[in-house]
Amino acid sequence: MAELALDVRALNAGYGRVPVLHGISFAIAKGENVGLIGPNGHGKSTLFRTLSGLLRAWSGTVTFLGEDITNRPAAEIVERGLIHVPQGNTLFPDLTVQENLSLGAFAKGPRAERRRSIERVFALFPRLAERRGQRCRTLSGGERQMVAIGCGLMGLPNLLILDEPTLGLSPKLKTDLRDAVAEIIRSGVQTIIVEQDPEFLQTLATRILLVSEGVVHTEISGAGGLEHKRIVEMYFGHA
Amino acid sequence: QDKTVTLGVLGAFAGPFAADAVEGYNGAKLAAKEINEAGGVNGYMFNVEQFDTKEMTPDAVLAAVERLKATENLGAIVTPFGSLSGFEMDYVAEIGVPYMVAANSNQYRSIIQPNPDKFKNVWSLAPSYDAYQTELPTVIEEMIADGSFDPAEKTYAIIGSDNPYSMPIYAGLKKAMDAKGWTMTFDDVVPAVEINDWRVILNKIRAAPPAVIINTEASSSNAASFMNQFMEEPTESLLFIQYAPSVPEFVDLTKKNSTGVLYNMLGGPISASVRPRTKEIGDKYKAEYGYDSSIYGYICYEMVYLYADILKTVGDPMDYAKMSAELAATDKEMVHGRVKFDPETHLSLQGPGYLPIQFYQIWDGDRVTIYPKEYATGKSQTPPWFE
Amino acid sequence: MSDILAVDGISKSFGALKAIRNLSFSLKQSEVLGIAGPNGSGKSTLFNILTKIPFGPDSGEIRIAGDVVTEYGPRQIVEKGLVRSFQTETDFETLSVIENVLVSLPDRDFAKGEAAARKRAMEFLDSFDLAAQKDRPASEIGVYDRKKLMIATALACRPKILLLDEPAAGLSRPEVAEMIQLIRRVNEDGLSVIVIEHIISLLVSVSNRLIVLNFGELLAEGAPDDVISDPRVIEAYLGPAAANG
Amino acid sequence: MLAFQSIFASGLVLASLYVLMAAGLALVWNTLGIFNFTHGALMAAAAYVAWTVADPRGLDMGLAMGVIAAILVSAVLGFLINYLLVAPFLGQKQIVLIAVMTTLSGAFFIENSALLLWGPRIKQLDKFVDGSVRIAGTTISGHEAIIILLAPLLMLGLWAFLRFTWTGSAIRAVAQNREFAELSGIRVQRMYAIAFAIAAALAGLSGIMLGAIRFITPGLGGEPLLKALIVVILGGLGSMPGTVLGAYLVGFGEATSTYFLGAYWTQAVLFLVFIGFLALRPNGLFGKP
Amino acid sequence: MEKKLRPTAIAAFFAILVVLPLVNDDSYIRHISIIAIMYAVLGSSWNITLGYGGVFNFAHMAFFAVGAYATGILTKTFGFSPWFGLPIGITASVVASVLVCLPVLRLKGVYVILVTFAFGQLCLQIVLNQRELTGGNFGLVSIPPLEIGTFSFRDYQNIGYYYLSLAILALTVAAVSWFSRSRFGWRVVALRDNEAYAVSRGVPLSRIRLLTFAFSAIFPGAIGAVYAQYVRSASPDMFGFSFLTLALSMLLLGGTGSVWGPVAGAFVFTILSEVMAPLGPGRYLITAVLIVLILRFFPKGLAGIPSLVAQQVRAARKPKPAAEAA
Numbered sequence A: 001m002a003e004l005a006l007d008v009r010a011l012n013a014g015y016g017r018v019p020v021l022h023g024i025s026f027a028i029a030k031g032e033n034v035g036l037i038g039p040n041g042h043g044k045s046t047l048f049r050t051l052s053g054l055l056r057a058w059s060g061t062v063t064f065l066g067e068d069i070t071n072r073p074a075a076e077i078v079e080r081g082l083i084h085v086p087q088g089n090t091l092f093p094d095l096t097v098q099e100n101l102s103l104g105a106f107a108k109g110p111r112a113e114r115r116r117s118i119e120r121v122f123a124l125f126p127r128l129a130e131r132r133g134q135r136c137r138t139l140s141g142g143e144r145q146m147v148a149i150g151c152g153l154m155g156l157p158n159l160l161i162l163d164e165p166t167l168g169l170s171p172k173l174k175t176d177l178r179d180a181v182a183e184i185i186r187s188g189v190q191t192i193i194v195e196q197d198p199e200f201l202q203t204l205a206t207r208i209l210l211v212s213e214g215v216v217h218t219e220i221s222g223a224g225g226l227e228h229k230r231i232v233e234m235y236f237g238h239a
Numbered sequence B: 001q002d003k004t005v006t007l008g009v010l011g012a013f014a015g016p017f018a019a020d021a022v023e024g025y026n027g028a029k030l031a032a033k034e035i036n037e038a039g040g041v042n043g044y045m046f047n048v049e050q051f052d053t054k055e056m057t058p059d060a061v062l063a064a065v066e067r068l069k070a071t072e073n074l075g076a077i078v079t080p081f082g083s084l085s086g087f088e089m090d091y092v093a094e095i096g097v098p099y100m101v102a103a104n105s106n107q108y109r110s111i112i113q114p115n116p117d118k119f120k121n122v123w124s125l126a127p128s129y130d131a132y133q134t135e136l137p138t139v140i141e142e143m144i145a146d147g148s149f150d151p152a153e154k155t156y157a158i159i160g161s162d163n164p165y166s167m168p169i170y171a172g173l174k175k176a177m178d179a180k181g182w183t184m185t186f187d188d189v190v191p192a193v194e195i196n197d198w199r200v201i202l203n204k205i206r207a208a209p210p211a212v213i214i215n216t217e218a219s220s221s222n223a224a225s226f227m228n229q230f231m232e233e234p235t236e237s238l239l240f241i242q243y244a245p246s247v248p249e250f251v252d253l254t255k256k257n258s259t260g261v262l263y264n265m266l267g268g269p270i271s272a273s274v275r276p277r278t279k280e281i282g283d284k285y286k287a288e289y290g291y292d293s294s295i296y297g298y299i300c301y302e303m304v305y306l307y308a309d310i311l312k313t314v315g316d317p318m319d320y321a322k323m324s325a326e327l328a329a330t331d332k333e334m335v336h337g338r339v340k341f342d343p344e345t346h347l348s349l350q351g352p353g354y355l356p357i358q359f360y361q362i363w364d365g366d367r368v369t370i371y372p373k374e375y376a377t378g379k380s381q382t383p384p385w386f387e
Numbered sequence C: 001m002s003d004i005l006a007v008d009g010i011s012k013s014f015g016a017l018k019a020i021r022n023l024s025f026s027l028k029q030s031e032v033l034g035i036a037g038p039n040g041s042g043k044s045t046l047f048n049i050l051t052k053i054p055f056g057p058d059s060g061e062i063r064i065a066g067d068v069v070t071e072y073g074p075r076q077i078v079e080k081g082l083v084r085s086f087q088t089e090t091d092f093e094t095l096s097v098i099e100n101v102l103v104s105l106p107d108r109d110f111a112k113g114e115a116a117a118r119k120r121a122m123e124f125l126d127s128f129d130l131a132a133q134k135d136r137p138a139s140e141i142g143v144y145d146r147k148k149l150m151i152a153t154a155l156a157c158r159p160k161i162l163l164l165d166e167p168a169a170g171l172s173r174p175e176v177a178e179m180i181q182l183i184r185r186v187n188e189d190g191l192s193v194i195v196i197e198h199i200i201s202l203l204v205s206v207s208n209r210l211i212v213l214n215f216g217e218l219l220a221e222g223a224p225d226d227v228i229s230d231p232r233v234i235e236a237y238l239g240p241a242a243a244n245g
Numbered sequence D: 001m002l003a004f005q006s007i008f009a010s011g012l013v014l015a016s017l018y019v020l021m022a023a024g025l026a027l028v029w030n031t032l033g034i035f036n037f038t039h040g041a042l043m044a045a046a047a048y049v050a051w052t053v054a055d056p057r058g059l060d061m062g063l064a065m066g067v068i069a070a071i072l073v074s075a076v077l078g079f080l081i082n083y084l085l086v087a088p089f090l091g092q093k094q095i096v097l098i099a100v101m102t103t104l105s106g107a108f109f110i111e112n113s114a115l116l117l118w119g120p121r122i123k124q125l126d127k128f129v130d131g132s133v134r135i136a137g138t139t140i141s142g143h144e145a146i147i148i149l150l151a152p153l154l155m156l157g158l159w160a161f162l163r164f165t166w167t168g169s170a171i172r173a174v175a176q177n178r179e180f181a182e183l184s185g186i187r188v189q190r191m192y193a194i195a196f197a198i199a200a201a202l203a204g205l206s207g208i209m210l211g212a213i214r215f216i217t218p219g220l221g222g223e224p225l226l227k228a229l230i231v232v233i234l235g236g237l238g239s240m241p242g243t244v245l246g247a248y249l250v251g252f253g254e255a256t257s258t259y260f261l262g263a264y265w266t267q268a269v270l271f272l273v274f275i276g277f278l279a280l281r282p283n284g285l286f287g288k289p
Numbered sequence E: 001m002e003k004k005l006r007p008t009a010i011a012a013f014f015a016i017l018v019v020l021p022l023v024n025d026d027s028y029i030r031h032i033s034i035i036a037i038m039y040a041v042l043g044s045s046w047n048i049t050l051g052y053g054g055v056f057n058f059a060h061m062a063f064f065a066v067g068a069y070a071t072g073i074l075t076k077t078f079g080f081s082p083w084f085g086l087p088i089g090i091t092a093s094v095v096a097s098v099l100v101c102l103p104v105l106r107l108k109g110v111y112v113i114l115v116t117f118a119f120g121q122l123c124l125q126i127v128l129n130q131r132e133l134t135g136g137n138f139g140l141v142s143i144p145p146l147e148i149g150t151f152s153f154r155d156y157q158n159i160g161y162y163y164l165s166l167a168i169l170a171l172t173v174a175a176v177s178w179f180s181r182s183r184f185g186w187r188v189v190a191l192r193d194n195e196a197y198a199v200s201r202g203v204p205l206s207r208i209r210l211l212t213f214a215f216s217a218i219f220p221g222a223i224g225a226v227y228a229q230y231v232r233s234a235s236p237d238m239f240g241f242s243f244l245t246l247a248l249s250m251l252l253l254g255g256t257g258s259v260w261g262p263v264a265g266a267f268v269f270t271i272l273s274e275v276m277a278p279l280g281p282g283r284y285l286i287t288a289v290l291i292v293l294i295l296r297f298f299p300k301g302l303a304g305i306p307s308l309v310a311q312q313v314r315a316a317r318k319p320k321p322a323a324e325a326a
């Protein structure tokens, strides 16, 4: 079996005293690109917030590239290359596009690569190059999503987690974004993508997990792509 | 016997008036300690306690008064001042316990005078402040007479500070100066807040330098700022500042700038070189607490000794009526002069033979009493900033 | 004059950015008008302008049922019957679900006392399947329920025109299907609706008419099926992949 | 001419003082969105420390040592204030109000500790330099001249720090989106600690400057805090240039009002103008909504 | 948005306060009780703007002081009957609240703190400047007390003032709990939670803001009047920062989330502050530490402690929800 990139075991977490994750377990091998689907509010974002150190795990372990990162500080997890692009692309609203991207490379390693990374992001999203001096507050939803993903790339990720990257994007931008993510994957970055739109995952993911009620409910996989029909089946079967 | 009697010091022990309260308390404690070491009075030992008026809001002051009232063996209240307005008088009068106070004469008088019989237990070791309104022109005339001051013309500038202590003095001095033929060339009133920048006022004064500058600002830090900023570009004017330069640190805050400034005090200790008791208390206070006291350390010290005298005569500290009556009959030479109370106002009598008004000039950090003659420790001099 | 809403040449700029440029369109009684357009094309800004939250147009005129409302304040607009939802889930988080609705009821519902108003509020909750959650704080209910609650509070204002800003964004497939039913249902009651959405299937199935904005301007207008096959729309908005969507 | 002279000199001194006082407060407020009410108490604490180290009645180690010690102590205090009074509450919804409360408590703690440690009597530091300087026909002390020069330099330095250094950008970023900052690998707590320590050092510096022209009491920072608040708010949230402009406006405004209306009405006028101004421009001079 | 008040607890609380003077006539305890009751009125009415309204109103204590000064000046200097004290205090306070509300209408968050605080400072400056009327920085004295025939409210250890304040507290608590469950209250909370959304649902922002301020100002005005007549004095320190902070600590320690929090805060804090009075400035150190600890460990304040304890007990009894597979 291939070496594991991420190994999540019996993870429990929640807000206040309300549990959201109920002992979720799954593992991702190196080189895999995983899609996550599931009903709203069933803990997908919570899972990532726990992985990236924003939220304390109540119990369970998270192992990333062989090292235990459970409840490590967020900054340390970022330094290891596990990078989470959160849902809702909030960004630093009063900083410019360029400043936002720079801060994406705050960790020591990426800092040195900053210039090259920025060029890479601009090549991927030419629109951002045009708007590098603009405050993010005034960008449209689609542009902000690009900046958010760009910031994630700036951190030189080993594993990039995209939480609902297409939320609120126009169909055209969705397609553009899918191409961009495919490009990112081709460049050797492993991804986990959460989506409500199965089509988006279809060509990107090698395996799809359905998260429901705080656990992995079902999963399907297929080499080099997944059948649309099976995803939709999976989805409707349990909604 | 092991009987104790508690003397309560009422005051705000934190905040802007903390120094007054603390020094009053220290002075009283010092006296009590001495008396206790000497075996107490009539078998009573003295215990001095703080009664904190906290934020100085009326309810907090009243709470302190209520705490006093509930104190076992409360013998007397000794205080620099219980509140700025003296409103606690009404309540203290009801308790009947002897109450001695060292300042804020205007307020105490205005409350007591309409009905002195209601306040049989309340007596002020400070005199009426009326003399503050009238004596300055006399002293200036004496300086002119002895040649230490030679004004080209009889003009003056005056600054009021908008508080009930300074304003009557400000108004009175204007009247008194005018009556003696002085012409006012500048007149302004500053609010009762921290004033850091006097330059605008000073520049206006400098535009037409008067012979005399009078500042009735009584806050020592405001007054020290005024002094320092005046000295940045002094005019040939005699400078008089009300009361504030008497506070010990005024000299620290102004250093050599203060040489030559005039001030006066009613109810302040008589200069140490003339009156040994002042030196004695001052030295003991400094030995005990490590720094010089303002007026309140001295007066509250004296209050405790006065109380001891009365207790010796009356015998029972809990007989408030007798104690108060005995207090009312006080006639005693103290650190600040002869204390005898005016039955109309319950203030100490002021004037020749009683508590004097003293004028001082600061010279190289020393406070030289220049007036009246009998307490003078030196002669007035022409301020150094005169060419 | 059967237009319940008429928008005539409105514009809005933010500094140098012209978010809405000389836009005109109208809405008929009981019509569902879909609005699509690339991100940043001014759709939400249009709703902001119409409802005066937080600003009105720089120029142009807005009429509701024939009356000029361009100078009206946000509350007068609500009283005129124009009520919106917001693009992100919005609620009064510390109020309970039913209190969210109660706050939105107009004065007349309270004329007969609080009990009557509560009854009225329950009717709205019932029709959105929210009755069981009525006493939970609004912040604790699920995303889909919060979206529905936001629409319920809008309806509590008794609008003549309902503006929906991406009501189905982030919803799962089955939920999108339900949302379509829900929009149809409110429309059947005679309400005029304008709905902004990026989910084309939703737009196509609920709208009588579709307009597409681009850079603050009207790019296309017409029957939904015609509009989505318009090459300009495909070029600017749907993208080449639209064919296999 | 007289009017101009008086207003210019007095206004410049006041304004520069306000810049100094507001600098640290603005740093924490503009970047982290926290109102640090210990600011005034820190000024007092620093002045006392400097006095103790420098004064012959204290350790008598000279003014320079006093200044260094005071700034170090304030920075440490700032660090502690963050650690004890702000950090534990981060992420709570009412953080603004909670921070008002906890820092107010901290201010009371520091002020009353100072009262207990140093007593209620007023103290003063030596001026940094002797002598005086004439500007525009008015004499001011050399010490005040230093303040006039120091104030803009310090703000320039602060601005450059926030603008051009990694730490500076990170501090700004943390204020705008804490969670996204964490996900970018910024150590949020550390940024708070740094910002607080720098702000406290600035408060300390202004306390020392003030302690030599005004006087040291436990309440030394009370009035400056109020002025600094007004300046920062007037300048507008998130705007350092706004803060500087606010300081000069308040300083010159006060001097002008004192000249034409008299000191008597100046404070009331200041508050009235301030309230009126905010009613018209709710976000201050340069603030964003 | 709020748990139903337990009627028995309310009844018990007021019953104790009603009976207290019958079993204890110590004048110190009476004074402290009166002051605690007055602070309770201030705290629970302040909660209307600060807690429910989410408006950082730092002028509440100024309303109180304005009420006290207005009552003092009009009854002492202008010869109004002391019985007009309450209406005078209320009117003055409400007028002040409307004045301060006007500039605040357009402001948000921390800006409001400054403007409302500046309003208090402005009042203070006016009080200081109008020395003839107000007594300047030394304060106003000899305010006429309340009397009915020969019965003075000061008689029997201030029993008149005690019951008058208690009655005002009862009215305040009743008014606040009505408010928290009324349409008015919901609308106020709605504006706090999300202003734009509330406006989009037809909530009249300016009108509600003004009403909130005016409504909340009735109570400090009333209790300010009684305060002035009780202590027969008003002092500029009532506009001061220490006094404001004292009241604010009571409110926040008690908890802004409920009707009872501020009342509990007022009682606990008044008593505590009295007990510690002999400590002098050291008292402030203890208080400061206490405030921070309570905010840290009981974020909902004293009022949150019972439910927190209940939660702990329940949690101890029930095992943690086990991970369940669906």
Ligand SMILES: Nc1ncnc2c1ncn2[C@@H]1O[C@H](COP(=O)(O)OP(=O)(O)OP(=O)(O)O)[C@@H](O)[C@H]1O
Binding pocket: A015, A020, A038, A039, A040, A041, A042, A043, A044, A045, A046, A047, A087, A164, C139, C140, C141, C142, C143, C170
């Ligand atoms: N900050 C928070 N405090 C309390 N509860 C929260 C918080 N954030 C999320 N929740 C709750 O946790 C549960 C899971 O939310 P989460 O955001 O992880 O779901 P999700 O699967 O990502 O949903 P979506 O598809 O809508 O993004 C929901 O019930 C939500 O209400």
Ligand SMILES: Nc1ncnc2c1ncn2[C@@H]1O[C@H](COP(=O)(O)OP(=O)(O)OP(=O)(O)O)[C@@H](O)[C@H]1O
Binding pocket: A137, A138, A139, A140, A141, A142, A168, C014, C017, C019, C037, C038, C039, C040, C041, C042, C043, C044, C045, C046, C087
């Ligand atoms: N208050 C504002 N200040 C400055 N620019 C703004 C403001 N509101 C919107 N904009 C800008 O106006 C343009 C239109 O924004 P709008 O939110 O209306 O887009 P949209 O069509 O709703 O996009 P999306 O589909 O992504 O929600 C965008 O470029 C946006 O950045």
Ligand SMILES: CC(C)C[C@H](N)C(=O)O
Binding pocket: B102, B103, B104, B165, B218, B243, B265, B266, B267
């Ligand atoms: C109020 C104080 C400043 C008065 C002072 N004790 C005096 O005798 O002048």
Ligand SMILES: [Mg+2]
Binding pocket: A044, A045, A046, A087, A163, A164
């Ligand atoms: Mg999510």
Ligand SMILES: [Mg+2]
Binding pocket: C043, C044, C045, C087
């Ligand atoms: Mg939009």
